[in-house]
Amino acid sequence: MEQVKPYNSGASKKSEVEDMFDNIAPKYDLLNHVLSMKIDVAWRNTLVKWMKKDGVKEVLDVATGTGDLAVAIQKGTGAQVVGLDLSQQMLNVGIIKIKKLNLDGRISMQKGDAENLPFENDRFDAVSVAFGVRNFENLNKGLQELRRVVKSGNSVYILEFSKVEGLLGPLYMFYFKNILPAIGKLISKDNRAYTYLPDSVNAFPYGEKMKQILLDTGFKKVEYKKLSLGIATIYKATK
Template identity: 50%
Template sequence: MTAPYSPGETPSKVVPLPHSDLSKKEQVAGMFDRIAGRYDFLNHFLSMGIDKGWRKKAIRTLKPIQPRRILDVATGTGDLAIAALSLQPEQVTGVDISEGMMEIGRKKLAEKGLSDKIGLQYGDSEALPFGDNTFDAITCAYGVRNFEHLEKGLQQMNRVLRPGGRVAILEFSQPKKFPVKQLYRFYFRYILPVLGKSVSKDATAYTYLPQSVAAFPEGSAFCSIMERSGFSQVKARPLTFGITTLYTAEKA
């Protein structure tokens, strides 16, 4: 298991393939390309379907500002982007570095008749291809943990968000109370990697997951990083015994 996060550092050294010469960004993109075909099934199966409720809660935090243009960073197969349609925005744009994940997402959108409402395109979190103050709201589900340079990605999100706009970020965290803490650690260390590997046929993705969660600067540490990246009114709301955390913030 990777060592816990230390203040002042980033989890960028936690990568899917520790002995590879590829950058974290390249490794993450390749990993998601490999598991794209089984990602949605595993996502819902390994979380026992609770992830759908987490997404709904994230989207509800944006309702007060009635966003017309929404950006979903690290959109993957588009689940959070689809959930954002409940706000009735004019357009939702999803960006990701994994073309394999977005290919699955585009098929999903076509089947649901949503291709005109949600557009998926390649986009690097550290160099978002949009102008300043473009979006009313930004979402990201379980993606910031995979940024190669965390603060740079958050600064880019802040840049393309309009003043007064809101951001909602979901990320895994580690429960603190007995017995959930102990059960969670056992599941994440011993059961999830085996189940993930057997279904996805990828030996790295579900070993990398618990390692990257352990290294992520969760809670108040991540809130501080968001504030340094230009966000205000930053809040962290643990969900389901702290298995995941919903971070919300605004751009002043």
């Protein structure tokens, strides 16, 4: 799989991803909701409804960013949530958000690396990642870590961009490759961050390919749901 990096400097992908999210953190939530027309809220809620059936009590949200999915999981399931992210600036925005919602007793935020999780084996009832696995430097290592820390018989939930197929595919790709980066650049003042988004989605496996990668990682069962004609997909991988 081709490795796409935000800035194509001499630094590692991990380091560049951290820098990129540190740079765009203050505008990230605004951009997210504007660029997705708030459909991302519905996508997260779909994931939470699926997870709720598992009766979760403690959940790890990897690549938590500003904590939108962590908040949705806590509100939707009542679970204790640990949010982990590489970018301290994103976490700082999330910490303020969580305090305003009076959820700081239910959601804790910490800096950490998805490929070297600071938790023991079989710790969590569920693990989630929204729009984060694309940014892993080593996808297999990251997926193995997600699998390691979830309890046996329980599931990892991955929400990730995929590709719109059929008649609307070219129209969506035009928006994704031309309009979205222009708006992103204007608001975030980061020339590369929102060009990296379509580039990284284009290079990333989805659907049956992603299902096979998860099975090859050692998950026993993998199901997935396409959302909004395939703009995004939720994968449920059971250990």
